[in-house]
Amino acid sequence: xSKTVPVTLNVNGVEHHLEVEPRLLLVHALRDNLxxxxxxxxxxxxxxxxxxxxxxxxxxxSCTVLAVQADGVALTTIEGLASENELHPLQEAxxxxxxxxxxxxxxGMIMAAAGxxxxxxxxxxxxxxxxxEGNLCRCTGYHNIVKAVLDAAKAKGAAVGAPAxxxxxxxx
Amino acid sequence: xxxxxxxxxxxxxxxxxGRAKVTGQAKYAYEYRQDAxxxxxxxxxxxxxxxxxxxxxxxxxxxxxxxxxxWHDNAPRLHEVSDGELxxxxxxxxxxxxxxIGAVIADSYxxxxxxxxxxxxxxxxxxxxxxxRADHPKLYTPEKVNPNYPAVTEDGDFDSAFAAxxxxxxxTYETPAEHNNPMEPHATLAIWEExxxxxxxxxxxxxxxxxxxxxxxxLEPDQVRVVSPHVGGGFGSKGTPRPxxxxxxxxxxxxxxxxxxxxTRQQMFALTGYRTPTIQRMRLGADRDGRLxxxxxxxxxxxxxVREFAEQAALPSRMMYEAPHRRTTHRxxxxxxxxxxxxxxxxxxxxxxxxxxxxxxxxxAGGIDPIELRxxxxxxVDPETGHRFSSRNLVACLREGAERFGWNSRDSxxxxxxxxxxxxxxGVAASTYPARRQPSSARASYEPDHGYKIQIAAADIxxxxxxxxxxxxxxxLEVPVEEVEVQIGDSSFPEAFLAGGxxxxxxxxxxxxxxxxxxxxxxxxxxxxxxxxxxxxxKAEAAAASAEPLAKHGFGxxxxxxxxxxxxxxxxxxxxLGVFAVGRIINPKTARSQFIGGMTMGIGMALHEESLIDLxxxxxxxxxxxxxHVPTNPDIEQLEAIWLEEDDPHVNPMGAKGIGEIxxxxxxxxxxxxxxxxxxxxxxxxxxxxxxxxxxxxxxxR
Ligand code: FES
Ligand code: FES
Numbered sequence: 074x075s076k077t078v079p080v081t082l083n084v085n086g087v088e089h090h091l092e093v094e095p096r097l098l099l100v101h102a103l104r105d106n107l108x109x110x111x112x113x114x115x116x117x118x119x120x121x122x123x124x125x126x127x128x129x130x131x132x133x134x135s136c137t138v139l140a141v142q143a144d145g146v147a148l149t150t151i152e153g154l155a156s157e158n159e160l161h162p163l164q165e166a167x168x169x170x171x172x173x174x175x176x177x178x179x180x181g182m183i184m185a186a187a188g189x190x191x192x193x194x195x196x197x198x199x200x201x202x203x204x205x206e207g208n209l210c211r212c213t214g215y216h217n218i219v220k221a222v223l224d225a226a227k228a229k230g231a232a233v234g235a236p237a238x239x240x241x242x243x244x245x
Numbered sequence: 246x247x248x249x250x251x252x253x254x255x256x257x258x259x260x261x262x263g264r265a266k267v268t269g270q271a272k273y274a275y276e277y278r279q280d281a282x283x284x285x286x287x288x289x290x291x292x293x294x295x296x297x298x299x300x301x302x303x304x305x306x307x308x309x310x311x312x313x314x315x316w317h318d319n320a321p322r323l324h325e326v327s328d329g330e331l332x333x334x335x336x337x338x339x340x341x342x343x344x345x346i347g348a349v350i351a352d353s354y355x356x357x358x359x360x361x362x363x364x365x366x367x368x369x370x371x372x373x374x375x376x377x378r379a380d381h382p383k384l385y386t387p388e389k390v391n392p393n394y395p396a397v398t399e400d401g402d403f404d405s406a407f408a409a410x411x412x413x414x415x416x417t418y419e420t421p422a423e424h425n426n427p428m429e430p431h432a433t434l435a436i437w438e439e440x441x442x443x444x445x446x447x448x449x450x451x452x453x454x455x456x457x458x459x460x461x462x463x464l465e466p467d468q469v470r471v472v473s474p475h476v477g478g479g480f481g482s483k484g485t486p487r488p489x490x491x492x493x494x495x496x497x498x499x500x501x502x503x504x505x506x507x508x509t510r511q512q513m514f515a516l517t518g519y520r521t522p523t524i525q526r527m528r529l530g531a532d533r534d535g536r537l538x539x540x541x542x543x544x545x546x547x548x549x550x551v552r553e554f555a556e557q558a559a560l561p562s563r564m565m566y567e568a569p570h571r572r573t574t575h576r577x578x579x580x581x582x583x584x585x586x587x588x589x590x591x592x593x594x595x596x597x598x599x600x601x602x603x604x605x606x607x608x609x610a611g612g613i614d615p616i617e618l619r620x621x622x623x624x625x626v627d628p629e630t631g632h633r634f635s636s637r638n639l640v641a642c643l644r645e646g647a648e649r650f651g652w653n654s655r656d657s658x659x660x661x662x663x664x665x666x667x668x669x670x671x672g673v674a675a676s677t678y679p680a681r682r683q684p685s686s687a688r689a690s691y692e693p694d695h696g697y698k699i700q701i702a703a704a705d706i707x708x709x710x711x712x713x714x715x716x717x718x719x720x721x722l723e724v725p726v727e728e729v730e731v732q733i734g735d736s737s738f739p740e741a742f743l744a745g746g747x748x749x750x751x752x753x754x755x756x757x758x759x760x761x762x763x764x765x766x767x768x769x770x771x772x773x774x775x776x777x778x779x780x781x782x783x784k785a786e787a788a789a790a791s792a793e794p795l796a797k798h799g800f801g802x803x804x805x806x807x808x809x810x811x812x813x814x815x816x817x818x819x820x821x822l823g824v825f826a827v828g829r830i831i832n833p834k835t836a837r838s839q840f841i842g843g844m845t846m847g848i849g850m851a852l853h854e855e856s857l858i859d860l861x862x863x864x865x866x867x868x869x870x871x872x873x874h875v876p877t878n879p880d881i882e883q884l885e886a887i888w889l890e891e892d893d894p895h896v897n898p899m900g901a902k903g904i905g906e907i908x909x910x911x912x913x914x915x916x917x918x919x920x921x922x923x924x925x926x927x928x929x930x931x932x933x934x935x936x937x938x939x940x941x942x943x944x945x946x947r
Contacts, residue, residue, distance in 0.1 A: 096355055105354065110276035111269015113477070115428045116510040120870035123428060151269035160267065168263035171834045174842065175707025176266030177429040177477025183267060202879040209870065211428045211478050212707045213838050214845035215878045 080144045084109065085153025093140045100124040102140035103150060111151040111180045115209070122208030125181035125188075126150045132188025134207070151180035154187065162229040163187055163221065172221035174212035182208045186222045195226055253719035253726050254899065257834040261712045261731070262475070262705070271475040274447040275432035275507050282434070283312060285496045285506040286357035287489060288347035288364055289515060293373035293863025294581045296337040297346050301365035305349065310356040313500055314364060316347035321495055324463035329551030330584050331461065333491045339368065340551045341583045342864035343515025345488050350496050350504060373581040375863045377547040379417070379524045381578040384545065390557040390575050391591055392746075398563060398629070401570035406539035410530025412611040413539075418527065418599040419930035420913075421855035422865065423520040425588045426875055427706075429477020430510055431517050433493035436503040441468030442494055446486075449479040450743025451702050451736040454486045458494055474734035476706040480846075481587030482518045483706065484745045489516060514868035518586030519856060521546045521556050523595045527603035530570075535613040537568035537622045542600065544575045549584040553577070556585065557592035561677055561910075562600050564796065567624035581863060587745065589846060590906035593678055594913075598850075598931065601674035601914030606927065609659075615673050615918070616643050616652065627796035635795040635895035638826035639675055642802040645889060646673070646824040650804040660925035667808040667817075670923025676801035676911035680828070680893075680902035682751040684787040686739035689718070689760035690778035691768060697722055699731045699760065700738040703753040708905055709835025710749050716831055717754045717899055721761035731757075739780055747799075747903025750831065751896065756783045758898045795895055799827035799902040803844065803911045807919035814938030816920055818848050821912070823886040828893040828902040836904055840886035843908020849876040850909070851916035855932050 077092040084107060091106055103109045103126070112135060115123035124136040127149040155161040163183050166172065173179040182205065189196060189204040196204060201222045202215070210218060265271040290297070302314035320334035333345050349364065351357035374383075387396050407413060434445040441464055448454050451471040459466045476483065493506035508516055528541035542562035548554045559573035588594070608615040623640050626633050647653055655671055656662065662669045687701040699718045705711040711731055719726040732738065742752040763779040771777060806820035823844050830836045853874035859866040867873050886908065893900050913931060920938070921927045928937050 094353075094355060101354060104276070108278060109269075110272060113273070113429070114275075114507075115430065115477075116870045118510070118869045118871040121428060121510075151267075155268075160264070164267040167267045168259060171260060171263075171838055173260070173263070173266050174709065174835075174838055175427070175429065175476065175478040176262070176271050177273065177427075177707075179266050180269045199879075202881075205878045209428060209875060209877060211426060211480070211846070211875060212842045214841035214843075214884055215876075215881050216841050216884055217838060219878070 078141060080141050082140065082143055082148060083145065084148045085150060095139065095141055097140045098136055099138040099140045099143050100135040103135060109150050109152055113177055113180060115177065120209065122185055123178055123181040125184040125208065127184060127188060130191060132185045151184060154183065162225040166221035166225040166228065170217045170221040170224055172213065172218040178208060178210040182210065182218060190226055198223065253716040254829065254831050256716065256832065258712055258716055258726055258832055260709060260835065261715055273429050273475050273477050274434060274445045274473065275505060277434055277445040279434060279436060279503045282503045282505050283350050283352060283500055284354040284357045285348045285350045285493060285504050286361040287345055287492065287508065287512055288349065288361055289343045289512060290339040290346045291342065292339055292368045292370045293342040293375060295339050295368045295370040297339060298367040298369050300347060305360045305363050308356065308360055310352035311349060311360045313350045314347060315496060315499060321498055323461045325460045330488050331457065331491050333488045333495065341515065341549055341581055342862060343583060345492055345516065348492055348496055350500055373863045375580050375582050375858050376860060377522050377524065377545065377578055377580065379545055383578045384576040387553060387555040387575060387577050390555040394557050394560060396555065396575045398571065398573045403539050403541055403570045403572040406570035407528050407530040407541060410538050411533050412607065413528065413530040414603060414606045414610055415528045416603055416606055416929060418525045418602055420523045420595045420598060421931060422522045422858065423588060423850060423854045424514055424856050424873060425480040425482035425518065426873065427478030427480055427482060430513055431483060431487055431489060431508040432506065433490050434503065434505045435493040435497040437497050443470045443472065444494070445472050446490060447476050447483055448473055448486065449476065449483040449704050449706050449745055451704065451734060452740050453743050454490060455736040457486045458490065461491055462494060471736040472734065473704065476704060479706040479744065480589045481591065481745065484587050484743055487517045511869050514856065514865045515583045518584065520588035520591065520595065521548070521585035523558050525558060525595070525599035527599050529603050529607045531607060531611060535611050535618045535621050537566050539570040540566065540568045542573045546575060546577050547580050547582060547585065548577050549582050550579050552584045554585050556595070558596040560592045561596045563629040564627050564798065565600060565675065565677060566622040567628055571628065589843065589909050590678060593910045597676065597910045598913045601911050602917050605672065605918040605921065614657065616647055619643060619675055630796060632794045632796045635797045636891055636893040637798065637800060638889055638891055639800040639802070641889055642800055642824040642826050646802040646804050646822055650822050652804065659922050666811050668811055668923040670807050670919045670921065672805045672807065672915045672918030672922055674803050674911035674914035674918060676803055676907055678747055678799050678903065678907040678910055680751065680797040680799055680896045681746060681748050682755060682787055682790055682897055683742035683748055684782060684784040685741035685752045685756040686780060686782035687753065687756035687760040688739050688778060688780040689764040690776065691764060691773065692776045693774060697724065697729045699729065699757055701733055701753055701756060702736050702738040702741040703733040703749065704744040705733060706744050708744060708749060708839060709832060710744065710753065712835055713750050713831045714753060714757055718757050718761050721758045722765060747905045749903065750901060751903050754899050754901070755786060755897045756781060759783055790897070793895060797896055799825065799907050801825035801907055801911065803915040805915040805919040807916060807923050809920060809923045809938055814935035816852055816933055818916060819882045821848065821884045823908060825886065825888045825907060826891045827888060827904050827907060828891050828896055829900040830888055831899060831901050837886050839904050840908040841884050843906065844884060844886065844912050845876050845881055847909040847912020848880070848916060850931060851913040852932050
């Protein structure tokens with residue numbers, strides 16, 4: 074299995090040329106090869122959502138994607154959601170509303186929420202709860218997470234969901 | 246002594262590490278970069294009992310990138326290990342399915358996992374015994390139950406009093422094995438250097454890990470350093486080091502290279518602890534007015550053959566209600582299963598499910614309102630010790646909750662309230678958790694250019710401890726929170742108790758207050774132009790607090806509305822309210838999150854969570870998040886937690902009781918009571934799955 078193939082990962086607006094094994098999962102490429110450890114791993118069965126990132130603006134569980142499948146696709150991780158030293162409205166809202174405790178689910182939750190708001194900028198509480206049902210949180214009881222997403226939607230309306238790293242591909 | 250309030254304690258301060266967590270900058274154990282790191286994959290036994298005969302590793306070692314295969318034959322010998330679970334690779338014995346029987350170490354995670362699947366192992370298999378039953382021949386009474394309580398108590402003459410009681414119930418409640426499932430799986434990075442080992446590890450207490458690893462590897466404690474600034478939840482499962490920690494240190498030692506070891510979610514079901522299943526017989530006897538005369542709580546639990554862990558399930562029946570005649574017992578069967586361990590409020594969580602379900606049944610049997618029944622039996626002093634309560638506001642919680650929840654207009658008849666396809670009911674249960682503390686130490690320092698810094702080997706596993714300690718320090722120093730930096734999660738800081746038993750803030754905060762006071766006193770004498778630091782411990786204060794003849798507990802009341810689909814038996818919880826009396830709340834923002842997080846886990850316990858033992862293979866069948874259902878976002882609807890003002894100067898200098906666990910206690914009983922009220926069906930074995938209700942709803946009602 075040591076045969077490697079070249080792949081170009083375009084992450085947060087930066088191109089990385091890597092030689093990877095075809096079996097390498099995208100989440101491990103991000104974490105182990107690129108050191109982008111804000112994307113977490115919480116399960117082996119694609120249930121938890123801790124690994125959620127954006128591929129061409131859509132929220133995807135990066136543990137279900139091979140690195141080679143992401144060749145040339147615009148990827149956004151939690152590290153690239155806002156431009157340096159700034160917070161995306163969702164990040165702001167998760168912090169303000171205490172939408173996190175241990176924080177392990179948080180990056181995936183925020184990326185999933187950004188994907189949700191990109192498709193539905195003004196969701197109802199129910200739509201948020203169902204939209205995020207693929208992201209598990211064991212700490213918070215979800216209440217503040219839902220509040221944060223609704224507050225972020227209110228704060229920024231249509232602007233929410235667009236990554237600040239300037240890549241194309243987000244459908245608002 | 247009490248803290249001078251400058252306003253930090255009690256304020257809804259934003260989580261101090263919030264920015265790091267929302268930007269993905271907070272690093273968890275596995276995420277530390279290390280040069281020349283190798284990856285270990287765990288080999289787990291595929292039989293539940295027997296011995297490892299042969300390990301065929303030669304062909305695996307030929308795979309490019311594979312460095313070593315460790316098993317009992319070639320693994321380094323450990324020094325002193327007091328916990329059978331930690332005797333990793335020290336013998337050929339297999340004591341449960343999924344036990345660590347080896348490891349593959351390779352250049353990459355992928356190669357290690359591939360190789361792990363290719364190692365051929367032969368066993369001498371023996372028949373296993375993995376099912377807990379009330380009539381299990383191996384049941385015995387342990388000497389103590391967790392952490393150090395007598396297993397059996399007898400007061401008065403229970404048998405005669407129960408026989409003579411005018412109103413009584415005799416019911417058995419069962420809870421399944423449940424797994425903690427913090428979202429961050431356990432992981433360890435072990436780095437040996439010339440004079441010791443450094444671990445980046447996911448745990449609830451760096452000191453525990455340091456001491457255990459030092460003993461196991463024959464090192465002095467200061468030759469081990471454990472770094473864990475951010476931990477992705479634990480709920481008890483990271484309270485003591487689990488076997489993979491030993492394995493990671495061993496692998497790094499054997500290989501002479503740093504080793505990363507991530508326990509997979511599936512492996513966690515065997516290796517990182519769980520809540521024992523319980524079978525609890527409850528007998529309650531009362532007079533016609535509902536005054537309890539007899540309380541019997543007999544708990545049956547399991548442990549493994551490698552370590553005795555006896556969950557204190559009957560404990561709450563010793564202090565909740567007044568009754569002259571009481572019996573509480575615990576019996577244990579040592580089975581060929583992984584060792585159960587702490588899971589959020591061990592003892593109280595399953596115990597209060599049984600007691601508070603039984604109280605509901607007694608209320609119905611006696612024709613008394615369930616809240617009135619609890620009020621009538623609220624004791625003046627702790628029934629167990631005769632000590633006064635430092636504070637006990639259960640009745641106030643019940644009354645306040647009843648008012649807010651609309652309890653007083655409730656029609657008590659079960660199965661009569663229906664809206665469309667939903668049968669609707671409400672239920673109540675009490676909640677409690679002890680307010681204890683342990684000695685800890687802390688360092689407080691001041692530097693003219695950098696301000697105040699607190700260092701303590703505490704843990705923030707998501708509780709908000711880092712933020713709460715910042716507030717506690719700010720008040721004790723009488724400065725704004727912005728001027729204080731609190732550093733935790735490093736065993737090179739002053740030794741502190743672990744994040745467990747809801748004792749974290751109580752223990753650490755007391756040390757922080759003391760350190761800050763002494764620092765202020767020094768600064769008053771020596772001025773603020775020179776750097777100063779002090780280090781203190783609270784051994785004397787903690788001992789004095791435990792010796793006080795007072796019973797110290799937090800209390801609460803849980804109110805639940807349940808809706809049951811008449812056809813499918815599906816249960817929804819559209820409304821949950823928790824009312825708590827837990828001393829002073831240090832941070833309403835983080836506290837509320839802890840309460841509703843606990844209540845959510847309680848709803849999970851009531852409706853979803855269950856680890857099913859596979860009788861044929863002997864392990865947990867649904868060992869992943871696809872099969873083990875924790876509450877998801879849409880499972881939770883209206884959920885509110887509030888608290889009453891409570892002044893308790895006895896618990897600690899902050900007057901704050903621990904709040905990490907009480908939120909889960911009683912929730913499952915309140916749900917079960919509400920489901921009974923909705924349907925007339927009493928489910929006495931959790932979780933309340935639809936199949937236990939479907940078809941049981943009377944035809945006329947559908
Ligand atoms: S790691 Fe759990 S869904 Fe990807
Ligand atoms: S904050 Fe801990 S899992 Fe969500």
